[in-house]
Amino acid sequence: MNLVSIRIITADLNGLVKFYEQVTGMPVVQYTPDFAELQTKTATLAIGSTKTLQFFGGADVAQASQNRSAIIEFLVDDVEKDYERLADFLKPYIVQKPTTMPWGNKSLLFRDPDGNLVNLFTPVTPETIKKFESKN
Numbered sequence: 001m002n003l004v005s006i007r008i009i010t011a012d013l014n015g016l017v018k019f020y021e022q023v024t025g026m027p028v029v030q031y032t033p034d035f036a037e038l039q040t041k042t043a044t045l046a047i048g049s050t051k052t053l054q055f056f057g058g059a060d061v062a063q064a065s066q067n068r069s070a071i072i073e074f075l076v077d078d079v080e081k082d083y084e085r086l087a088d089f090l091k092p093y094i095v096q097k098p099t100t101m102p103w104g105n106k107s108l109l110f111r112d113p114d115g116n117l118v119n120l121f122t123p124v125t126p127e128t129i130k131k132f133e134s135k136n
Helices: 013-024 048-054 079-090 124-136
Strands: 005-010 029-032 035-039 044-049 071-075 096-102 107-113 117-123
Touching: 005 013, 005 048, 013 035, 013 044, 013 079, 035 107, 044 048, 079 096, 079 107, 117 124
Parallel strands: 005 044, 071 117
Antiparallel strands: 029 035, 035 044, 096 107, 107 117
16 A cells, blocks of 8 residues: 545635645646646645535535644755745744754644645654655
């Protein structure tokens, strides 16, 4: 088994597409007016409009802007540089400026426009650097 994708359901697909393009500096491919994907080397962040819920059993299957438990995480080369690049853009969304966590990552935590938590992180201890060498 292999985790390949996380999907966000949103009422504002275009807004989230633009947000994630700005944050990642990568293109988001919009396949239809209601579905887009940000493809990275290791996984895909899919973004579906609320209209796509009809294919999964109806509007009650998921609700946009209701996540309070998951964090979308991106491994980055230098979280401090990304913070400098994005500080003005992310100002209304910042939860925590770059901080070294007890498990060895320096993390920048913010919310996307739908309220989903996003973490940009860089391994900074020898143990975590070794753990992520092959993933970056």
